[in-house]
Amino acid sequence: MPTPYFRPLDVESIRKxxxxxxxxxxxxxxxxxxxTQTPRPVVEAMDSYYDTYRSNIHxxxxxxxxxxxxxxERARDxxxxxxNAPRSRQIVFTRNTTxxxxxxxxxxxxxxxxxxxxxxxxxxxxxxxxxxxxxxxQRTGAVLRFMEITDEGLLDFTQLQDLLTEKTKLxxxxxxxxxxxxxxxxxxxxxxxxxxxxxxxxxxxxSVPHFQVDVQQLDCDFxxxxxxxxxxxxxIGVLYGKVELLEEMPPFLGGGSMIRSVERDISxxxxxxxxxxxxxPSIAEAIGLGHTVDYITQxxxxxxxxxxxxxxxxxxxxxxxxxxxxxxxxxxxxxKAGVISFNLEGIHPHDVAGVLDxxxxxxxxxxxxxxxxxxxxxxxxxxxxxxxxxxxxEEVDRLYEGLCRTQKLLTRRRK
Amino acid sequence: MNIYQEELLDHYENPxxxxxxxxxxxxxxxxxxxxxxxxxxxLIVEDDxxxxxxxSGHGCTIxxxxxxxxxxxxxxxxxxxxxxxxxxxxxDMVGIPLGPVRLKCALLALKVLKAGAYGIKGWPGEEDK
Ligand SMILES: Cc1ncc(COP(=O)(O)O)c(C=O)c1O
Numbered sequence: 001m002p003t004p005y006f007r008p009l010d011v012e013s014i015r016k017x018x019x020x021x022x023x024x025x026x027x028x029x030x031x032x033x034x035x036t037q038t039p040r041p042v043v044e045a046m047d048s049y050y051d052t053y054r055s056n057i058h059x060x061x062x063x064x065x066x067x068x069x070x071x072x073e074r075a076r077d078x079x080x081x082x083x084n085a086p087r088s089r090q091i092v093f094t095r096n097t098t099x100x101x102x103x104x105x106x107x108x109x110x111x112x113x114x115x116x117x118x119x120x121x122x123x124x125x126x127x128x129x130x131x132x133x134x135x136x137x138q139r140t141g142a143v144l145r146f147m148e149i150t151d152e153g154l155l156d157f158t159q160l161q162d163l164l165t166e167k168t169k170l171x172x173x174x175x176x177x178x179x180x181x182x183x184x185x186x187x188x189x190x191x192x193x194x195x196x197x198x199x200x201x202x203x204x205x206x207s208v209p210h211f212q213v214d215v216q217q218l219d220c221d222f223x224x225x226x227x228x229x230x231x232x233x234x235x236i237g238v239l240y241g242k243v244e245l246l247e248e249m250p251p252f253l254g255g256g257s258m259i260r261s262v263e264r265d266i267s268x269x270x271x272x273x274x275x276x277x278x279x280x281p282s283i284a285e286a287i288g289l290g291h292t293v294d295y296i297t298q299x300x301x302x303x304x305x306x307x308x309x310x311x312x313x314x315x316x317x318x319x320x321x322x323x324x325x326x327x328x329x330x331x332x333x334x335x336k337a338g339v340i341s342f343n344l345e346g347i348h349p350h351d352v353a354g355v356l357d358x359x360x361x362x363x364x365x366x367x368x369x370x371x372x373x374x375x376x377x378x379x380x381x382x383x384x385x386x387x388x389x390x391x392x393x394e395e396v397d398r399l400y401e402g403l404c405r406t407q408k409l410l411t412r413r414r415k
Numbered sequence: 416m417n418i419y420q421e422e423l424l425d426h427y428e429n430p431x432x433x434x435x436x437x438x439x440x441x442x443x444x445x446x447x448x449x450x451x452x453x454x455x456x457x458l459i460v461e462d463d464x465x466x467x468x469x470x471s472g473h474g475c476t477i478x479x480x481x482x483x484x485x486x487x488x489x490x491x492x493x494x495x496x497x498x499x500x501x502x503x504x505x506x507d508m509v510g511i512p513l514g515p516v517r518l519k520c521a522l523l524a525l526k527v528l529k530a531g532a533y534g535i536k537g538w539p540g541e542e543d544k
Binding site: 348349350351354355358365366367380381409410 | 417418419424427449450451452474475476477516517520
C-alpha cells in the first residue's frame with residue numbers, strides 16, 4: 001500500500017496559536033502526557049459561547065439555547081468522526097477518561113459481573129483503569145488478573161492463553177502506557193478476548209490524542225479518552241460504546257436530562273446518549289473539544305505522529321548518552337508513543353524536575369498514577385518527558401543540557 | 416527564586432546530625448509514599464531537653480536539607496518548645512517558597528519529629544492552615 005502523502009507539521013506556525021510559548025526564553029513544555037496546552041482557536045470557540053450564546057442546552061425554547069444545543073451536538077458529531085464511531089449517539093460526554101471508565105464499571109459492570117468472574121488488566125495500567133475495577137471486584141466478588149510485561153516493557157503475550165478463559169468477562173487495557181510509552185497491540189487482544197466472549201474496554205487517554213484510532217476497525221466494546229490531553233479544555237471526556245451495550249446498560253448518574261418521564265416512584269430513561277448525561281454538562285468544554293478535533297485533524301494526525309516519532313527518536317539518541325541515566329520502556333522508539341521515562345543515578349526524580357524547572361523546562365516526576373508499574377520497575381518514581389505537536393528538536397536539546405546541568409549541580413559528594 | 420540555593424545544597428551534601436543513635440529515647444521513622452522520601456529521627460532526651468539528635472534516610476534535596484536544618488534547630492531545645500514548631504517555622508528555615516508537592520517534602524522531618532515525640536499524626540501545621 002502506498003504511504004498516503006501529507007504535509008509535515010508546520011510547528012513554527014502551530015506554536016503561534018499558543019500564547020504560553022510567547023515568553024523568552026520560551027517555556028519548554030514536556031509534560032503533555034499529563035495535560036496539553038490549548039490553542040487560541042479552541043479558547044476562542046469557548047469564549048464565543050460565553051460571549052454570544054451562553055445558555056443551557058436541550059431545554060430552552062429560544063434562539064441562543066438552540067444555538068448552544070446545536071454546537072454541543074456538533075461537537076459530538078466531530079468526536080464520532082475522529083474515532084470513526086458509526087453513530088454520534090455512541091459518544092457519551094463525561095468529565096474525563098476516569099469518569100468514562102467508572103461509568104462502564106458501575107453501569108455495565110454492576111449488571112454483568114458476578115462473583116467468580118474474571119477481569120483481565122495489565123500491570124501497566126493507569127490507576128484510573130485499575131481502581132474502578134478493584135472497586136467493582138470488591139462489590140461483586142469478581143477476580144482481577146494481570147497481564148505481565150517483559151523486561152523491554154512490552155506486554156507478555158505468552159500469558160494471554162492462560163489469562164483468557166470462559167471465566168473472563170472483561171478485558172480493560174490501556175492503548176498506550178503513560179509511563180513507558182509502549183503502544184500495546186490491542187487489536188489482537190480484542191480479538192482474543194472476543195473469542196472467549198469477553199468485552200473489552202480501551203483506555204485511549206494516551207492514544208486518541210496522538211494517532212488515528214478507529215473503533216470499528218479495533219472492534220472494541222468501550223473506549224475512553226480525555227479532551228485535556230489533546231489540546232482541548234479540562235472537564236470534558238468521552239466514552240464510546242457499542243450501541244447494543246449502551247442501550248442495555250442501566251443509567252450511571254440519575255437526574256435531569258437523562259429521563260424521559262418521571263413519576264413519584266419510578267422513571268423511564270432518555271435515549272442514548274442523554275441517558276448517560278445527567279445534569280447540565282460541560283457545555284463550553286464540549287464545544288471546545290469539537291474545535292480541538294478540528295484543530296488536530298487540520299494539523300493532520302498522521303503528520304503529528306511522524307513529528308512525535310522524530311522527537312522521540314532524537315530524545316532516545318541524546319539521552320542514552322548521558323552517564324548514569326536509566327531509560328525505561330521499549331528501547332525501540334517505533335514501539336512507543338512520544339513518552340520517555342528515565343532516572344539519573346543518585347538523584348531523586350523530584351530534584352531532576354525541580355532543577356529543570358529552574359531552566360524553564362516542565363517535565364513530570366513521580367509515580368504517574370501507575371504504582372503497580374513503578375513496583376514492577378522497582379523504582380519509587382521516574383522523570384518523564386512527553387511530547388506533542390508543538391514541541392521541537394531544540395526543546396529536546398534543552399532537556400539534554402538541563403539534565404547535564406542537573407547532574408553537575410547535584411552529583412557532588414553525597415549519595 | 417531558585418529553590419536550589421547554595422545553603423540548601425550544603426545541607427543536602429553535608430547534613431548536620433546525620434546518622435543514628437544506639438540507644439535513643441525516642442526513635443521514629445516515616446516515609447512519604449508519593450515520592451519515596453524516608454526520614455528517621457533519633458533523640459536522647461534528658462529532663463525534657465533534647466541533648467542529642469540524629470536523622471537518617473533518603474530522598475530529594477528538600478526533604479533531606481529540611482531534616483538537617485530541623486535537627487540543628489531542635490538540638491538543646493525542650494520538647495515543649497519543639498511541640499510549638501509549625502510548618503511556617505520550617506518554611507522560614509528553608510527560606511524559599513515551595514509549591515504544594517515540595518512542601519510535603521520539606522515538612523516530612525517535622526512530621527516524623529512530632530509523631531515520634533508526641534504521637535501527633537497528620538501533616539504538621541495542618542491545624543493552623
Ligand atoms: C493512560 C491514562 N489513562 C487514564 C488517565 C486519566 O485521565 P483523566 O485524569 O483525564 O481522567 C491518564 C492521564 O492521567 C492516562 O495517562
